[in-house]
Amino acid sequence: MFLDRRQTKKCVGLALVVLIVFVSTTPGFQQFFSIPKDIRMLNGAEKIWKIGMPATATAQVSDPEVVRINGNRSSTVPVDLNQPFKMHSAKKGQTTVRLKLFGALPIKTMNVRVIPELKVIPGGQSIGVKLRSEGMLVVGHHHVESDGKDISPGQAADIRVGDRLLKMNGVKLIKPEQVDGIVQQAGERDEDIDILLARGNKQLSVTLKPVRATESQVYRLGLYIRNATSGVGTLTFYDPEHRVYGALGHVISDTDTGEPIPAGGGKIVQSNVTAVEKGASGKPGEKRAIFFNEDEVLGNIEKNSRFGIFGKMTELPDHCYTDKAIPVGLMEDVKEGPAHIYTVVEGQRVEKYDIEIVNVIEQKYAATKGMIIKVTDERLLNKTGGIVQGMSGSPIIQDGKLVGAVTHVFVNDPTSGYGTFLEWMLQEAGIKLNEMDEKIGASPPDFFVEHLR
Template sequence: MNSSPRKRWFGLVLVIFVCMIGLSAPFQHFAAFPNELRLFSGQLKRLQYGVPVHAEVTVDPKMLQINGSTRESLSVNLNEPLSLKPSQSGQTSMKVKLFGKIPFKTVKVNVMPDLRVIPGGQTIGVKVKSAGILVVGHHQVLSGKGVKKSPGEEAGLKLGDLIMKIDDKPINEVRKVADLVEQAGQSNRPLVITYKRNGVLAETKLVPIKDAQEHNWRLGLYIRDSAAGVGTLTFYAPQQGVYGALGHVITDMDTQTPIEVGEGQILQSNVTSINKSQNGDPGEKRATFVKEGKILGNIERNTPFGIFGKMHENPNHSYSDKTIPVAFAEEVKEGPAQILTVVNGQKVERFDIAISHVTKQPSPATKGMVIKIVDKRLLDKTGGIVQGMSGSPIIQNGKLVGAVTHVFVNDPSSGYGCFIEWMLQDAGVLKDGPGASTSGTAA
């Protein structure tokens, strides 16, 4: 056999050998060794790589301890669990040398200040007043000349537009609009409308028409200035005096556009009954506001991850008054978990779920995980996830990891959840860090 075929055979064997190594579990674990780690100060983090290799790990012992050691360098077996405990917040690094000699990787370690929150689960009443007047529809006005038209539509106003000013006067209450329209109509002059569309301010002129039947001046618009509903409190951060709830944005029921909050409140709420979910028909919690004068907190922001604002004390009927740690997005794993929610009255209960899919999200995005209700009690009571359950905290291994956000319309036992990290960022208590195709509806 000449050398050329021998070289080809050798090359083929080498390729097969490399592929087998690459597909082996130890090698895959080895390749999964991170370039960056995020930790909370004071919280123990366990890493498991299952690589049968000894290594020397070098750290700053003033910031990070490996396996409880206060030494700068430590020999470790990467086939055994590695425990990391940061003692103060800041940035540091962890250098890993294989067999104590071969430089393998320098891991960047970001240590955040310790963060603990009280998980929610309470059903809350939500009252929101928008930052302006929301256009939710057009209607035709019959003029004295027998012509039907909508002045608002002719002025170019569309559904979802937010009217911020009329004749340069800030406006956010529907009841104040009628007087301005009447004055402009009697003076036979157009109204100057300042509105916001997709975050951009614009201006138009609108000429009111006198309704031949009602004998008053009309804009030809259906408008709204507020919204109300029920949802679930996700967490209360007592040290910062803030809360997060819902896990998804509040939208107007007609236009499906996010509501820009002018002001708002959350209140205690009492669940009176449950309309069970069925395939193709998401159920809902029926609830009443309790003591409307008792405001739990204000609403300052309405974001894709829920509503956020100030809260000065933990609400009544908590599952527990004790704080628990929170998890970064990359810590959430497929497997058993629990949710806290109310199915009767104001009692918060704990129910078993399974996290069936986790999406890697290095930056904020909705639908971070797919969850499935496995608790027979909850399935018997609700049929699965129902509207009003959005915001129910998801707890895994003693940490708050996320919140329920949506139910799958065709399988109400399953739905989406968002990572708690993104809610904590929107609440302002955590600094910024670096799905299935099934249709869903907000829970």
């Protein structure tokens, strides 16, 4: 009898091992264990997992007022794992959901956080961008012929390309004209100029003396500087509650140095698309546009980050595809499949075009390349060849939610490119859905106005 019991236990144990090994290879088992440990949900949202396991379980919810399992308000809910497992968020808060196989064996613990639903108005409008840098950006050196010598005082003082001149003799530099006045005054008085400059994250002080050019008799520093850039992009979103906007989806960088331009101010205005240069393999296309009603400022520019430009906007610009706010989609809810974008390819008319999200890149930290998209709309392909310069910032909508923005085009395949998750753009605009670590750097610029000093 004793041996029979031992043999029976061995047989049962062996059978359980075989069953577990078999079940672990099934799609249902893999789907079950793909359910994340930490789950975020927008209030009112629902998540569904099709597990397909021929087993029963019990779901224990620490706070059933926050989430409900299969529509049940109870703290303990019987679950048939062969049927879809549904989790519905009922109110803001946190709760824990524990699954026990056959009501006894703990097999899954999920920490669920429900955050308030956020709605913003999707953009798509073509905008003119006028960005002013913080200080004067050094983009090159030149030699000044003076008293039979060729010299660059700036280069001799170790002022480098990429440095930003913040102050001269204590005066904060906002306009290039200020540099002219200070340089001429110091030269006429035969005085040095004390310069405070920024190099990367450091500030340095240097002293130099301007020299007088023999030909023009004008005092020079031997530096090429500029402080402004302008170009065309696309508005991504407008938040009417906080009165802020986000656009472009990528940083504006200097053409010569390749470095991001710290925003020292600026504005966005209306833009009218006059033509489109169609993209081809190896040659990205481009929107050609003119600024329109420049005196009518749509918003200011307070930040230029790797996720675009951001600032205040008092009201929704004209020519929007819709003036209704739509929900923001969390990055983990973005999936491979159909979606669409809003953008302008002619005049100021925003239109909707079909795309496919072909790959979603899981991100725990802020990064610009969150998804790979492909244009599938024949109208857009015939007009532009796919994604073109100036389309950056075009909002990406999936399942009625604003989930991201177009950022880059693949040079060898203009029908495809990258998109960034909207969450990162919202965070840059000062709207945080949740507290997450962030590591915020660089993409192609537009065009610039250069000054010779």
